[in-house]
Amino acid sequence: QVQLVQSGVEVKKPGASVTVSCKASGYSFTSYGISWMRQAPGEGLEWMGWISTYNGNTNYAQNFPGRVTMTRDTSTTTAYMELRSLRSDDTAVYYCARAPGGLPPDYWGQGTLVTVSS
Amino acid sequence: QSALTQPLSASGSPGQSVTISCTGTSSDVGGYNYVSWYQQHPGKAPKLMIYEVSRRPTGVPDRFSGSKSGNTASLTVSRLHSEDEADYYCSSYAGSNNLVFGGGTKLTVL
Numbered sequence: 001q002v003q004l005v006q007s008g009v010e011v012k013k014p015g016a017s018v019t020v021s022c023k024a025s026g027y028s029f030t031s032y033g034i035s036w037m038r039q040a041p042g043e044g045l046e047w048m049g050w051i052s053t054y055n056g057n058t059n060y061a062q063n064f065p066g067r068v069t070m071t072r073d074t075s076t077t078t079a080y081m082e083l084r085s086l087r088s089d090d091t092a093v094y095y096c097a098r099a100p101g102g103l104p105p106d107y108w109g110q111g112t113l114v115t116v117s118s
Numbered sequence: 119q120s121a122l123t124q125p126l127s128a129s130g131s132p133g134q135s136v137t138i139s140c141t142g143t144s145s146d147v148g149g150y151n152y153v154s155w156y157q158q159h160p161g162k163a164p165k166l167m168i169y170e171v172s173r174r175p176t177g178v179p180d181r182f183s184g185s186k187s188g189n190t191a192s193l194t195v196s197r198l199h200s201e202d203e204a205d206y207y208c209s210s211y212a213g214s215n216n217l218v219f220g221g222g223t224k225l226t227v228l
Binding site: 033035037044045046047050059061095097099101102103104105106107108109110111 | 121152153154156163164165166169175207209210211214215216217218219220221222
């Protein structure tokens, strides 16, 4: 069965960076892209960007200029999302999800809580 | 990209039907038949309920249906059950590998 398993809770200070991993299994990893979303406490879902697991091409949302990088490792079927220069309003649950061709995703990871606090 | 517009809340009694709207533009909802709907219970990850406007993934009850007219997509939940109480989000492809989400609707089963 399709599974996306994300890394655990992170607590970071303002200005630091965080990397969240997303280990995929149960399907052909390079046949589907990965989208990343986040959800601040009590708020809605925000799309952050998409990576083609086939060739590594990326497309980032305009809300994160120069702060986000998405990568993937096909040998371990794992996708990564790095967010830099963290601020308190980056506190959120971060989700990865399988996204065929950049379209709305189908299977989601369990989420990773990232807390940014001094 | 601006978020898609959803009502903040919707409600209905068990057995009734409720429809949630999702309004975008011709650059997203109106331009592509790639609208999905997600159900999210508190503390859980979103679950896909409808994809490509009106298709249901295996295992999703046929009480859930989707449609689209122009720049507005809709999710209808028929024969409401108590377990349908959750937040619902729409999402649309917006071209060039861009996605946009709605702000979410809290569905209350009275």
